[in-house]
Amino acid sequence: DSGVTQTPKHLITATGQRVTLRCSPRSGDLSVYWYQQSLDQGLQFLIQYYNGEERAKGNILERFSAQQFPDLHSELNLSSLELGDSALYFCASSVGDRGNQETQYFGPGTRLLVL
């Protein structure tokens, strides 16, 4: 158990819909990262927040957005869902914002299925 929690564990929805994935970082961690894992693309970095502010962006679609709240939990919002958005979505957290010296600890993931 990494200490990172994600809800829900599973989500089934239809194309065109909008969903929100939630992540609570480990106690004391200020950074949150979101990753997507699909069968054809592997694990890909989406976005990072540090203490409420966006820090880095990866291959995140414009239909996707994220935020980190004052209590440090984070939400990933996926809208206008397409079949190709079906994937595992992982959240990770780290203590601070020191780039490659920050060890990221991953949550159990949310499995999204878009029908």
Place this chain on the structure above:
Amino acid sequence: DAKTTQPPSMDCAEGRAANLPCNHSTISGNEYVYWYRQIHSQGPQYIIHGLKNNETNEMASLIITEDRKSSTLILPHATLRDTAVYYCIVRGSNYKLTFGKGTLLTVNP
């Protein structure tokens, strides 16, 4: 970030040491080597990381060659629960982790 090369799969007998190689010949001086593993769609699990010295923790040992162009992750006494995909990641100044295809380690009874 430097590119890494890992064998796609390896086998190991239960109770024996598992030695997983990683080649990162283009690594730069400030890039760290990280190892994670993923057990069947669970969240990636951090194992160990290092810059140039060998490292050991309760899970594994990391041996980095003197020229830093390759490294080996050692699981000293592999168990069936160590069957997983192991990712070797070289991190530059990026915040992100860049995962490749990794090595599928199968521990056999």
